[in-house]
Amino acid sequence: MSSRKIKIIKDGPYRVTGGIPLYQQNIVTDEAGHTRELIDEKEFPARETYTLCRCGESKDKPYCDGTHVSIGFDGTETASRKPYIERAEIFEGPELKLTDCHELCDHSRFCLRSGGIRKLIQDSSDQEAKKTAIEEAMICPSGRLVLWDKKTGKSFEKEFKQSIVLIRDEQKQCEGPLWVRGKIPIESADGSFYEQRNRVTLCRCGKSENKPYCDGSHWMTADMKLKFRKKWGLDKK
Ligand code: FES
Known part of the structure; x- marks a missing residue:
């Protein structure tokens, strides 16, 4: 078995190795319309290695079908590497x-x-x-x-088995990011590794301005994103 990791291919897909389980979950909302939890929808057949679409244009989603080449996908990774x-x-x-x-x-x-x-x-x-x-x-x-x-200094975290979840956002009527759980190593196209964390979300619509991470662009308009950036002072950083 090859080692478990997600390798970002330059201007291309995510190559997943090590037989990482792949699921689909849907975000459900409560009576007040607030998002509340994610429920299982599907488990994909186990595969030792697979490639997941990152440009958002594959006709064989969630898998890559090579479309990133014909559309000239720019998958440049712009996210900060600071812990x-x-x-x-x-x-x-x-x-x-x-x-x-x-x-x-x-x-x-x-x-x-x-x-x-x-x-x-x-x-x-x-x-x-x-x-x-x-x-x-x-x-x-x-x-x-x-x-x-504050008493113990410990963080509250769910123990996740290493897995990837394709999030579907029912309320926004769209596909969301890849939810990468359980500290799976993520290797940049340049060969360096991102900080290993229990939970991260990777963009699979191709539109994020904080690649490889999702920044909500799969449903947010440019205006909404601008408001959010202003509210949190993100452009000053
Ligand atoms: S999946 Fe691309 S920005 Fe969220």
């Missing part, structure tokens, strides 16, 4: 601390329920608010949000 913790903003409440790296956001919106994660953290001496804040942070697919227990 997550050095880029994250810190936000604290009485019992919880949040680290938040805005530029990694895949805009799946799990952190907006019950007044939003920051409000919940402020109210975290209330056990219900604390529980909801933990749920919201742990399900954040992109790993933008990490929540820490």
Whole structure:
């Protein structure tokens, strides 16, 4: 068995090796219209090696069919290589601390329920608010949000088996990113490796401005993205 990793091919697909399981999950919403969790839709047949479309134009999705060549896909990787913790903003409440790296956001919106994660953290001496804040942070697919227990200094993380999930966003009626779980190594086209994290989301629509990571471009308009960048001061970094 070859070693488990995702290799980014220059201006091409993701080559996945080591028999990493591949699933499809759908984002479900609650009665108030907030995204709440992801449910299994499908497991793909096991393969030792496969290539996943990164340009968004394959006719054989989720697999690559070579279309990136004919459309002249520019898959240049522009994401920062600084470790997550050095880029994250810190936000604290009485019992919880949040680290938040805005530029990694895949805009799946799990952190907006019950007044939003920051409000919940402020109210975290209330056990219900604390529980909801933990749920919201742990399900954040992109790993933008990490929540820490101030007493123990430990982060709240689900233990994931190494796997890749094709996210479908029912509410936005579109396909979302690849959810890469369980610290799978991701190798850049230049041969270096990205920080290994429990959860990250990789762009598979070809439109992200923070490649290889998803930046929400699979459903957000240019105007929405601009507002988000202004709100979080991303252009000043
Ligand atoms: S899949 Fe989210 S920006 Fe491409």
